[in-house]
Amino acid sequence: MKKHIFCWLMVACLMVSCSDYLDVKPKSQVEVETLFSTQEGFMEALVGVYLGCVTKELYGYELLAGTPDVLAQDYYAPANTNVEWDKQYLQTRTFNYSHEYFRERRDDIWEGLYKAIANANIILEHIDDKKTIFQNEGDYYIIKGEALALRAYLHFDLYRMFAPSYLSDPGAPAIPYVTAFSNAVTPQSTGAELVEKVVADLQQAKDLLEAWDPIVKDTYVVGYPDDAKETETADRMFLQNRRHRLNYYAVCGALARVYLYKNDKVAAMTHARLVIDAAKFPWTAKEDFNADADEDKDRIAYKEVLFGWDIDKRGGDLNNHFYENPTSLSTLVDDGTLIYETGSVGSSDYRFKQWLNQGTTSGFTALFLQKYRRDGDGNRHPLIAPMLRLSEMYYIAAECSFDADPETAWNYFNLVRYNRGIGTEIHGETSREVFLSELVKEYRKEFFAEGQLFYAYKRLNRDILGAQQIAIPASDKIFVLPMPDDEIAFGQRN
Numbered sequence: 001m002k003k004h005i006f007c008w009l010m011v012a013c014l015m016v017s018c019s020d021y022l023d024v025k026p027k028s029q030v031e032v033e034t035l036f037s038t039q040e041g042f043m044e045a046l047v048g049v050y051l052g053c054v055t056k057e058l059y060g061y062e063l064l065a066g067t068p069d070v071l072a073q074d075y076y077a078p079a080n081t082n083v084e085w086d087k088q089y090l091q092t093r094t095f096n097y098s099h100e101y102f103r104e105r106r107d108d109i110w111e112g113l114y115k116a117i118a119n120a121n122i123i124l125e126h127i128d129d130k131k132t133i134f135q136n137e138g139d140y141y142i143i144k145g146e147a148l149a150l151r152a153y154l155h156f157d158l159y160r161m162f163a164p165s166y167l168s169d170p171g172a173p174a175i176p177y178v179t180a181f182s183n184a185v186t187p188q189s190t191g192a193e194l195v196e197k198v199v200a201d202l203q204q205a206k207d208l209l210e211a212w213d214p215i216v217k218d219t220y221v222v223g224y225p226d227d228a229k230e231t232e233t234a235d236r237m238f239l240q241n242r243r244h245r246l247n248y249y250a251v252c253g254a255l256a257r258v259y260l261y262k263n264d265k266v267a268a269m270t271h272a273r274l275v276i277d278a279a280k281f282p283w284t285a286k287e288d289f290n291a292d293a294d295e296d297k298d299r300i301a302y303k304e305v306l307f308g309w310d311i312d313k314r315g316g317d318l319n320n321h322f323y324e325n326p327t328s329l330s331t332l333v334d335d336g337t338l339i340y341e342t343g344s345v346g347s348s349d350y351r352f353k354q355w356l357n358q359g360t361t362s363g364f365t366a367l368f369l370q371k372y373r374r375d376g377d378g379n380r381h382p383l384i385a386p387m388l389r390l391s392e393m394y395y396i397a398a399e400c401s402f403d404a405d406p407e408t409a410w411n412y413f414n415l416v417r418y419n420r421g422i423g424t425e426i427h428g429e430t431s432r433e434v435f436l437s438e439l440v441k442e443y444r445k446e447f448f449a450e451g452q453l454f455y456a457y458k459r460l461n462r463d464i465l466g467a468q469q470i471a472i473p474a475s476d477k478i479f480v481l482p483m484p485d486d487e488i489a490f491g492q493r494n
Contacts, residue, residue: 036126039134042143043238049119049150050245053309054385057108058116060314061321063157064385065329065372065449067092067105071478072453073466075329076366088327095478107484109161113154114178120154121181123147138212139238145208149246151179152201153254156261159194160455161481166191166262168461168476175483195262202255209248214239215280216248222280222303224381243305244384249275250307253388256396261459269400272393281306281390283419288380289350295378299354299371300386306393308384315374315383322369324359330366333358335467339444350421351445369449391416391446395439406430416442436460 035041054060069075070089091099097106124147127140134140155177163174169191176186177197189197214220214235222243225233233240243250252274259268275281284301291297300308311318321329337343340352356367374383398412407427413435414425426438443456444465457464458479463471472478 032122032126036130037133039136039139042123042127042130042134043139045119045123046143046146049116049123049147050309052112052116052119053150053154054311054314055112056314056317057105058112059309059385059387060311061317062105062109063451064309064311065318065321065369065451067109068161068451068454069449070329071095071464072457073464073472074331074448074453076332076335076467089329097482103484106481110158110484110487113158117151117154117178118181120147120151121179124151124179125181141208141212142239145205145213145251146246148201148208149205149251149254152198152205152258153246155194156198156254156258159191159198160261160458162483163191163194164476164480165458165461166195167459168479170195195258198258199255202251202258205246206248206251206255209251213242213248215242220280222282224298224302226380241310241382243307244310244382246307249278249280250388253306253393256393257388260396260399265400265403268396272396272400275306275390275393276397283390286350286421289354289421291380294373294375296380297354297375298380299373300381300384301389301391302381302384304390305384305386306388306390308386308388310382311385312383314385315372318372319374322372324361324368328361328368330364330368331356332467333365333367335469336367338469339441339448341441345417345422345424346445348421348423349445351448353421355448371449386450389446391419392452395442395446398435399439402432402435406435409435413439413442416446420445436462 035045052058056062066089070092073093075089075093087101089101092102092105096102123143127144127147131140155175158175164172171190171192173188174191174194175188177189177194178186179197180186210216215222220242221232223232225241232242246254252271256268256271256275259265259271262268282303284298284304288296288298289301324330331339336352336356340346340349340356342349342352346352355369355371357370358365359368360366372383394412394416398409401412402409406429410426410429414427417425429435440456440460440462443453447453447456454464456462457474461474463474464478466472
């Protein structure tokens with residue numbers, strides 16, 4: 001990889017104040033032209049966007065198991081919390097969005113995601129003019145499709161953080177949807193406008209990938225790397241491990257998520273069913289989830305992941321945050337058992353048994369996260385940060401089905417629980433409030449430390465359940481994160 005070129009790409013994209021505009025020098029222009037003079041250069045550029053998203057400040061830790069899950073009250077701060085814990089998350093956990101510790105992380109997230117978006121835009125601005133250099137026609141469609149999908153995916157996460165939810169106020173100013181690498185200010189889109197732009201990019205990506213993505217082929221079998229060498233790792237390196245990238249089914253899953261956020265249940269159901277009906281992603285077997293040997297455990301349900309960032313180099317960061325020590329993010333034992341309903345239907349839940357481990361440090365007993373624990377080099381699968389799961393498609397299908405056919409909705413719901421070790425099923429209940437309450441319970445279990453629960457609370461305008469199950473009232477005051485003070489570098493409020 002042309003590291004010196006990518007260094008420029010990443011640094012030049014960072015705009016930190018209204019007066020700090022891009023200084024695109026002739027030398028840099030030449031370097032970009034050199035990079036995009038070959039098919040391999042576009043491949044390197046795309047890989048660079050993915051690499052830029054797995055920093056500790058983004059999906060390598062913070063947007064996976066950090067800030068969103070702290071806001072969702074997954075973790076607990078003991079009464080004698082020390083300065084280090086306070087610096088990490090105590091102020092965030094209490095929704096003190098004016099505190100310097102929160103603002104520092106917030107600014108890193110904002111700047112990091114827009115840097116990645118800018119790099120995706122650089123690819124998109126050059127790729128059509130260079131279509132003839134691609135020796136493999138499919139590579140052009142795959143690279144362009146993934147770049148569009150990345151641009152949409154990252155904007156949507158920014159929207160979910162920094163703007164009112166769609167159902168709350170679709171006409172409110174949201175965030176800038178940046179589609180060009182430029183020093184020009186991009187004005188904020190409204191929520192409704194932004195969602196339409198996200199959908200347009202994802203739909204174009206879906207169309208480009210459908211005919212060319214190897215994962216669509218019947219012969220492509222999703223599995224653990226050692227068990228599926230003939231497909232997952234058999235092709236050219238650029239086409240391997242498609243679930244580590246925004247592949248065709250991941251784009252369908254992202255569309256299902258976005259349409260549900262918009263409350264377009266027909267379109268959400270259509271795209272969720274595209275994933276479900278493909279039967280490409282098998283449920284994780286009990287013996288894999290609960291393997292005796294740590295290195296054989298599939299703690300993250302790897303085969304069910306439609307898309308996950310490759311964070312194999314981030315295991316140390318995750319361990320540092322969740323290892324049993326006084327500064328770790330942990331969960332009260334009573335809270336963990338309530339979340340997973342271990343006293344009733346959750347007594348056999350694989351997730352509680354494999355993801356949370358009771359330990360004691362400095363006299364404090366709590367549950368410590370094991371989901372991203374690694375056991376040397378012999379693990380069953382690479383370490384990835386799950387971003388889109390098969391289970392989410394079933395939850396979406398359930399929610400979209402409920403009003404017309406509650407029994408079908410419960411069937412979708414029950415199937416996920418069955419594959420997590422819960423044999424108790426719900427049938428015959430027609431109250432939508434009961435359904436949503438049960439659905440949120442499952443979101444709390446399934447997406448623990450995966451950065452999705454806070455957005456579910458926000459989308460549904462549900463109270464957040466904190467420590468000891470104390471409800472924190474739903475409100476835009478907690479659901480809408482304030483933009484950075486210098487957000488005018490990327491857009492402006494209307």
